[in-house]
Amino acid sequence: MKRTGILFFPAFDWSLGDSHPEREERLLYTQEQLFEEGILDLPQIKQFSPRVAAIKDVLRAQALFPHPGTHLETLDPHLISAGSSLLLGEAQVKGDIHNGFVMARPPGHHSGATVWGNRGFCSLNNEGMLVNYLRARFGIKRIAIVDTDVHHGDGTQDIFYHDPNVLFISLHQDGRTLFPGTGFVHEKGGPNAWDQTLNIPLPPGTGDEGYHYVLENWVLPRLQAFAPEMIINSAGQDNHFTDPLASMNLTAGGYGRITELLQPDLAVLEGGYSIEGALPYVNLAILLALAGEDYHHVREPQKQKRSSLTLTALKPYIQELQKQQQTAKQKISIQNKTHFPKGNWFYSPHSVYYDTEGFQETRHDYIRECSHCGGTVYIESRRYTQKSILVRIPFQACPSCEQGGYDLWEHIQQSREDIISGLLQNQLQDRYYVWTKKEGLREY
Numbered sequence: 126m127k128r129t130g131i132l133f134f135p136a137f138d139w140s141l142g143d144s145h146p147e148r149e150e151r152l153l154y155t156q157e158q159l160f161e162e163g164i165l166d167l168p169q170i171k172q173f174s175p176r177v178a179a180i181k182d183v184l185r186a187q188a189l190f191p192h193p194g195t196h197l198e199t200l201d202p203h204l205i206s207a208g209s210s211l212l213l214g215e216a217q218v219k220g221d222i223h224n225g226f227v228m229a230r231p232p233g234h235h236s237g238a239t240v241w242g243n244r245g246f247c248s249l250n251n252e253g254m255l256v257n258y259l260r261a262r263f264g265i266k267r268i269a270i271v272d273t274d275v276h277h278g279d280g281t282q283d284i285f286y287h288d289p290n291v292l293f294i295s296l297h298q299d300g301r302t303l304f305p306g307t308g309f310v311h312e313k314g315g316p317n318a319w320d321q322t323l324n325i326p327l328p329p330g331t332g333d334e335g336y337h338y339v340l341e342n343w344v345l346p347r348l349q350a351f352a353p354e355m356i357i358n359s360a361g362q363d364n365h366f367t368d369p370l371a372s373m374n375l376t377a378g379g380y381g382r383i384t385e386l387l388q389p390d391l392a393v394l395e396g397g398y399s400i401e402g403a404l405p406y407v408n409l410a411i412l413l414a415l416a417g418e419d420y421h422h423v424r425e426p427q428k429q430k431r432s433s434l435t436l437t438a439l440k441p442y443i444q445e446l447q448k449q450q451q452t453a454k455q456k457i458s459i460q461n462k463t464h465f466p467k468g469n470w471f472y473s474p475h476s477v478y479y480d481t482e483g484f485q486e487t488r489h490d491y492i493r494e495c496s497h498c499g500g501t502v503y504i505e506s507r508r509y510t511q512k513s514i515l516v517r518i519p520f521q522a523c524p525s526c527e528q529g530g531y532d533l534w535e536h537i538q539q540s541r542e543d544i545i546s547g548l549l550q551n552q553l554q555d556r557y558y559v560w561t562k563k564e565g566l567r568e569y
Contacts, residue, residue, distance in 0.1 A: 129416040130225030132173040150400045158405030178208035181569040184557040186253035188548040190513040192561040203249040210255040227393045237283035239506045244479040253284040261555045269353035274361020274395040275371040277308025287315035292351045299326040310450035316471045317500040329372035332433025333379030340386045358389035362397025362407045374433040381410035381420035464536045466529035469494040497523035501530045514547040522553045
């Protein structure tokens with residue numbers, strides 16, 4: 126018998142609007158369904174109460190710009206959602222449960238390494254915070270995140286893109302047809318973490334058969350080769366055939382099989398907006414699969430109105446994707462600024478659109494080339510005329526990259542130029558320093 130933890134947090138006080146798809150009913154119908162089915166009375170099910178994450182827990186994974194205090198009034202539900210993930214993750218590592226399902230909102234996988242606001246319904250990245258919390262507190266070295274939400278987990282990818290010890294896999298509807306428009310096979314990781322990101326963009330209409338084929342023939346072999354100490358499933362449920370925001374064809378039983386195949390140590394709820402037609406049944410199937418119970422009898426009330434892509438039609442597409450992914454080459458641009466520490470610094474510019482609030486963040490990322498660790502990371506981030514800096518000394522940093530982070534932070538403290546705030550994210554020592562023009566320097 127598998128002991129399975131479950132935690133509910135509907136976030137009654139957080140809403141993007143009464144008619145918005147991301148609302149508290151996403152979990153309330155599920156709670157009712159589980160009560161009616163008597164699932165919570167199973168001897169192997171253990172319920173947990175939510176807890177609040179600390180700002181330090183956020184800073185291990187993300188920089189809150191212009192400074193952490195700016196967000197505090199609006200972050201409470203996000204901190205509880207993230208804290209619930211930390212709580213259940215800790216219970217799993219300590220052996221209190223075999224696996225667990227964090228049914229909490231708001232979601233988080235569109236929130237990246239730098240945060241200026243809410244995007245894609247996300248302000249804090251629950252999985253990003255969870256992974257770095259477990260590494261800092263329990264010394265776990267290698268973790269895999271498998272994101273099965275219909276939308277590409279671009280925020281989670283951003284947080285771990287330069288980390289060789291985190292394998293990020295995302296199966297999602299092709300970004301050419303859906304927000305956020307990213308997640309293509311050539312996105313394989315940064316210069317020191319090449320091939321530690323695997324994106325599998327699937328065509329609209331992919332159903333149970335297609336998903337299970339991809340998992341069995343691509344995802345599971347990749348996981349086996351990586352040999353993680355822990356597997357986390359970003360369990361988005363908007364691939365369901367009734368979801369109003371996407372065009373995929375998974376069923377509740379199909380989700381149960383995904384869970385059975387992945388065998389995640391922890392599933393963390395992400396998207397899913399068919400509130401009555403899908404979520405109670407999908408969550409039920411996932412929970413039963415985690416608990417080692419039969420999920421095959423779970424049926425949603427609606428029937429599929431569109432046909433799924435056949436495996437015969439999908440196989441050539443998947444084979445071509447695999448070929449493109451395997452042959453993709455790194456595009457390297459080196460820019461060594463005068464104040465950068467010794468070594469080659471790879472340059473990667475990009476922008477991030479905050480769809481919820483309607484503004485653009487401009488990013489200039491620099492990564493120190495290193496054959497021993499993930500490398501020092503230096504990020505210049507702008508929102509309008511506001512410029513903030515993130516300096517990251519990574520987990521398991523080598524002495525050169527650790528010193529490089531200190532040197533960059535000292536330069537920022539001395540020059541400050543037009544910078545309004547900065548974060549030294551010292552993951553190696555689990556120490557985090559925030560500097561702002563208004564408040565000066567503070568350690569978390």
